[in-house]
Amino acid sequence: MAVLFKKPQQEQLASFFNKDILNAAQFRLEDIETIMNTAGHYEQLLIDKKVIKDMEGKVMAALFFEPSTRTRLSFETAMLRLGGAVITVAESETNQISSTAKGETIQDAISVIDGYADVIVIRNPVTGTADRAAQAALHPVINGGDGSGQHPTQGLLDIYTIMKAKGRVEGLTIALVGDLKYGRTVHSLVDFFALYGCDLILASPEALKMPPEIVRNLRAGGINVKEIDSLKEAVADADVLYVTRVQKERFPIVAEYDQVKDLFIVDQDLLREAKEGMIILHPLPRVNEIALEVDSYPGALYFQQAHNGLFVRMAILALVTGSVL
Amino acid sequence: MAVLFKKPQQEQLASFFNKDILNAAQFRLEDIETIMNTAGHYEQLLIDKKVIKDMEGKVMAALFFEPSTRTRLSFETAMLRLGGAVITVAESETNQISSTAKGETIQDAISVIDGYADVIVIRNPVTGTADRAAQAALHPVINGGDGSGQHPTQGLLDIYTIMKAKGRVEGLTIALVGDLKYGRTVHSLVDFFALYGCDLILASPEALKMPPEIVRNLRAGGINVKEIDSLKEAVADADVLYVTRVQKERFPIVAEYDQVKDLFIVDQDLLREAKEGMIILHPLPRVNEIALEVDSYPGALYFQQAHNGLFVRMAILALVTGSVL
Amino acid sequence: MAVLFKKPQQEQLASFFNKDILNAAQFRLEDIETIMNTAGHYEQLLIDKKVIKDMEGKVMAALFFEPSTRTRLSFETAMLRLGGAVITVAESETNQISSTAKGETIQDAISVIDGYADVIVIRNPVTGTADRAAQAALHPVINGGDGSGQHPTQGLLDIYTIMKAKGRVEGLTIALVGDLKYGRTVHSLVDFFALYGCDLILASPEALKMPPEIVRNLRAGGINVKEIDSLKEAVADADVLYVTRVQKERFPIVAEYDQVKDLFIVDQDLLREAKEGMIILHPLPRVNEIALEVDSYPGALYFQQAHNGLFVRMAILALVTGSVL
The missing domain is CATH 3.40.50.1370 (Aspartate/ornithine carbamoyltransferase)
Structure with a gap:
């Protein structure tokens, strides 16, 4: 690990701040390198049994409007291992978030959740939902899979x-x-x-x-x-x-x-x-x-x-x- | 913020200890002032990017027997931002808590959960449920909305x-x-x-x-x-x-x-x-x-x-x- | 409490490391004594209002494939009171984990979750599921009730x-x-x-x-x-x-x-x-x-x-x- 991945430089890290992660096409090679190096850094900390507190006091919203237990648990565990906290909506396709079932737009729902969380992970069967969420939110939005689109x-x-x-x-x-x-x-x-x-x-x-x-x-x-x-x-x-x-x-x-x-x-x-x-x-x-x-x-x-x-x-x-x- | 809200005094804080929050009619003006000042205090801490640990080691039970994603996430985030932890029941109206579905009273269910949690937030479509829960619980109960009643x-x-x-x-x-x-x-x-x-x-x-x-x-x-x-x-x-x-x-x-x-x-x-x-x-x-x-x-x-x-x-x-x- | 339960010895503690908890028959009297003493130790810490961090940085997966709100909340609270974190799947019998609904075996699902969590609690209506999960997982598995079998x-x-x-x-x-x-x-x-x-x-x-x-x-x-x-x-x-x-x-x-x-x-x-x-x-x-x-x-x-x-x-x-x- 130590040889393969190096700890990323400060300016590389800064280039990601407040960015949405929406599709594969948005990444240049050096962006991927930064993610890989950061992932390698965290894997090494976990191998060394470190208690990580990088995201202590921060909250991630996991909005899964389509069943995907594996992806949801993976994101939740990631946040918890960083010392952060998680709020979750895990609804079936037919159930949806209770407020949107009442006729609310996804933008309004996201604007409210954006007031609670520091980062939003969204999965939705409708292609383009993550993009709409990213437009509504001030905090970064991560696409956890939308329709036949991006993941x-x-x-x-x-x-x-x-x-x-x-x-x-x-x-x-x-x-x-x-x-x-x-x-x-x-x-x-x-x-x-x-x-x-x-x-x-x-x-x-x-x-x-x-x-x-x-x-x-x-x-x-x-x-x-x-x-x-x-x-x-x-x-x-x-x-x-x-x-x-x-x-x-x-x-x-x-x-x-x-x-x-x-x-x-x-x-x-x-x-x-x-x-x-x-x-x-x-x-x-x-x-x-x-x-x-x-x-x-x-x-x-x-x-x-x-x-x-x-x-x-x-x-x-x-x-x-x-x-x- | 600093001008508008002052940090509440110790005796005002003490007057809330172990109180249930059940309806609007229970508050006097000075109670509301204490809540407003405490809210202002926490908003300022969050603006200042402080990691708050006031409720570290404590557990909130969020019992939502009626879909209300927004209110549930708001309470959960509040507890997590205070450094506390959350256990959640988010059931549909027809599903209920599994034990009450088997014929258990809400009082029995609350008595058990009262043994796990330091504070209970309950939302239920049946008016008066929060009051019944408060009678059964030794820990404070907060009404998160009941029927056509109070919120x-x-x-x-x-x-x-x-x-x-x-x-x-x-x-x-x-x-x-x-x-x-x-x-x-x-x-x-x-x-x-x-x-x-x-x-x-x-x-x-x-x-x-x-x-x-x-x-x-x-x-x-x-x-x-x-x-x-x-x-x-x-x-x-x-x-x-x-x-x-x-x-x-x-x-x-x-x-x-x-x-x-x-x-x-x-x-x-x-x-x-x-x-x-x-x-x-x-x-x-x-x-x-x-x-x-x-x-x-x-x-x-x-x-x-x-x-x-x-x-x-x-x-x-x-x-x-x-x-x- | 202090008289009744003594803090368990290091070698007793070590005998439990990485063990699965699957059925009543697996315990000898001295195993039960160790569990009782450890339980008494934690009860005393909670009575003394200590914030416990013994499991800080660790993650428990609560996999409840059968509704059992009480048992789920009890395990989740236990983990949170130890300073640990929780990921949860609480599905109805018909819904199952989304991936097994797609035809995946329970062993494959557990192998994936075993990569996220340090300990897995499983409840399943099918007798023997906990045993199968324990075979698939490298981390310890705790049986939270299976079918007409063990709890x-x-x-x-x-x-x-x-x-x-x-x-x-x-x-x-x-x-x-x-x-x-x-x-x-x-x-x-x-x-x-x-x-x-x-x-x-x-x-x-x-x-x-x-x-x-x-x-x-x-x-x-x-x-x-x-x-x-x-x-x-x-x-x-x-x-x-x-x-x-x-x-x-x-x-x-x-x-x-x-x-x-x-x-x-x-x-x-x-x-x-x-x-x-x-x-x-x-x-x-x-x-x-x-x-x-x-x-x-x-x-x-x-x-x-x-x-x-x-x-x-x-x-x-x-x-x-x-x-x-």
């Missing part, structure tokens, strides 16, 4: 995991496999990989291909993109195998889902073809797209990846509130 | 907002407009204004007039009350325009709601008639009874008013638990 | 309450009355009483008798067990009257419930027959099996018993995480 902290924790495992991101070959059409994670993630000039392999069944405009944009930016429909071929060349879940709820027709769900399963057999040192990532939850037997594979880092979300979210919370000591 | 901390934050904006409450002309029949806020609020001897203008459609017994009581107490059905006339004379939402859910017949909901809308046109320095308050959430264009009006203080709830609730929590340092 | 912290707080009231558990006559067939509490509890060699009176209506294999096991272990169907006879001989609720939801047929629910009611009349110093316990919530008039009986300790759960859970949380200072 920037997921991409950042993926980058952090790759850096820790491979020592770098530049020059790696990244294979994204599974549902590349409906999975929001990968749409946001390719922006990060493009920034690092990675070679991309996009492996999916025909029905679940990456949207063509995203592929066009990547190629226009000089990224080497290979589109294939074979999982085996992806494994042979990849440094990073990024597996995504075929999400039943994204399919308009159930039969279409049943047709493709078993085509892209990672098991030990498949891994015999893998390059030395290949790592396997997955945003979780997984259903059956990675066999349980793979969990003991040395490069199976998906649980560590989820754990890394904690350090990255600590970094982001502390950075945007100017709390890194 | 005393709302009234106190309204007073605090007026004091901060106008420097005083005595002698002001207060116009209460909108739904004065079903809105619980205003029934509780007039008790506070009566205590200060304010002149009251009650402006509402005929179907939503203030209950006659309340008006009779006010007049019997020597309060000057004018009942009108014109929003324009209210604005011409008021120092404080207190707008309330026409709450759809309070109407037995939807058609009745549709008939009146647009009659009392505050917009820029109307504000041309306003007295210099008039302030606009609203307990929020608003739907369309205040036009968005009004948000930039200098006297539009409704979001600041919600924010003030934090300082007032900090004051109340610290006072009843004897925690003001 | 070990309930039994431990019962023992603590008896020790405080009677000075000892050995040699006492314990009457367990009410629903001994469906009530999970008593099945777990008899293991503790057997360890202390107590005499047991099992008083229930015929339809709600203790399962015969449990009675056989107790007798095989040398425990004196008397099975009766009269509440009056139980009261005459008991040092501890442990009343359980006839839980409607455990009966397949409602008529069967209606037939027996009023047969075993403890009231003042009945208590005239009681031995001097008899104490009455109840795991709560009660419905009508103990008359309200009994609440003022000197031996009516059921609310104190619930309160004691706080100290026992503080002890367990601090012990398994190696946090007792």
Whole structure:
């Protein structure tokens, strides 16, 4: 850790103060470096069993208007590990915040919560909600996932995991496999990989291909993109195998889902073809797209990846509130 | 702030120790002064970025048996900003606390929670629940709103907002407009204004007039009350325009709601008639009874008013638990 | 307190480090003694109004996949009173954790949460879930009740309450009355009483008798067990009257419930027959099996018993995480 990540400089830290974290496209390479270094700094403090008080006396509002237990708990833990406190709204899609159910706009609701909290994390099924919240709030707003749109902290924790495992991101070959059409994670993630000039392999069944405009944009930016429909071929060349879940709820027709769900399963057999040192990532939850037997594979880092979300979210919370000591 | 609010004296603080906060009628003017001064003290500490530990090691139970995200988050934030901790029950009306669903009385449930917490905040759709809870608990109970009954901390934050904006409450002309029949806020609020001897203008459609017994009581107490059905006339004379939402859910017949909901809308046109320095308050959430264009009006203080709830609730929590340092 | 409980020795404390708390059968007498002494230590610190920081910087995950407000709040308060922080999932049986609703295994969900928290408390309607969680987690797991299975912290707080009231558990006559067939509490509890060699009176209506294999096991272990169907006879001989609720939801047929629910009611009349110093316990919530008039009986300790759960859970949380200072 100590070698890989350096404590960020004061001016880098200052550039984040009071910034909203809304989408992957907002980051330059040096911004990501600052987040990675800050995350590494906090991971080291936790490894050293330090009690951190960087955010003592501060309050984070976790507004989850769509069930996402994992992301909510990750952000809450991050804030608590920084010595801060948390207020939470965890409603189902139909229930909403009680005041907006009464006809209030999201802007009004945010203006009120902005008076309570120092930083707001919002997740909402409606694309663009985080942007509207950021316009209403004086305090920084972090997008915890909105609709089929952006989920920037997921991409950042993926980058952090790759850096820790491979020592770098530049020059790696990244294979994204599974549902590349409906999975929001990968749409946001390719922006990060493009920034690092990675070679991309996009492996999916025909029905679940990456949207063509995203592929066009990547190629226009000089990224080497290979589109294939074979999982085996992806494994042979990849440094990073990024597996995504075929999400039943994204399919308009159930039969279409049943047709493709078993085509892209990672098991030990498949891994015999893998390059030395290949790592396997997955945003979780997984259903059956990675066999349980793979969990003991040395490069199976998906649980560590989820754990890394904690350090990255600590970094982001502390950075945007100017709390890194 | 320093000029307006003085740090309260020890004996005033002591008079609150272990008191329940159940209704507006329980307060004398000097009690309100103590709460206002304590709220001002905490607001100043937060402005000065102090980390407050007055309630370190103490626990507040937030029992919200009716959805009210805003009030719940306000109380929770207040406790957390005081350095205390929070346990929360936020159930829907139909779900209730799991044990009372099994047939337990509210008194038994409170007796158990009283063993965990140092102070209990309760919101319940059934009028009188806070009183019953207060009888069962050894620790102080704060009414966070019950049925069509009382919501005393709302009234106190309204007073605090007026004091901060106008420097005083005595002698002001207060116009209460909108739904004065079903809105619980205003029934509780007039008790506070009566205590200060304010002149009251009650402006509402005929179907939503203030209950006659309340008006009779006010007049019997020597309060000057004018009942009108014109929003324009209210604005011409008021120092404080207190707008309330026409709450759809309070109407037995939807058609009745549709008939009146647009009659009392505050917009820029109307504000041309306003007295210099008039302030606009609203307990929020608003739907369309205040036009968005009004948000930039200098006297539009409704979001600041919600924010003030934090300082007032900090004051109340610290006072009843004897925690003001 | 000081006389009854001594501060536990370092080697006793060490024996608990990183242990899961899954069932009553796992404890030897000296383990229980360590928990009791640690609970007594924390109760004394709270009586002395100490701010405890033994778990500062640590995080507890409360995973309640079945509504149990009381147990959840007790664990949460315990962690907060130790200076620790809490993340919570409180879902209804049908809602579940959002990720398992998408098809994720409980093991995967626990592996992720294990990366956030230092200790996991789990309650789940499915018997054996706590064991599966313990296998998946590197951090200690505490069973907060699973199905018709185990609820070990309930039994431990019962023992603590008896020790405080009677000075000892050995040699006492314990009457367990009410629903001994469906009530999970008593099945777990008899293991503790057997360890202390107590005499047991099992008083229930015929339809709600203790399962015969449990009675056989107790007798095989040398425990004196008397099975009766009269509440009056139980009261005459008991040092501890442990009343359980006839839980409607455990009966397949409602008529069967209606037939027996009023047969075993403890009231003042009945208590005239009681031995001097008899104490009455109840795991709560009660419905009508103990008359309200009994609440003022000197031996009516059921609310104190619930309160004691706080100290026992503080002890367990601090012990398994190696946090007792």
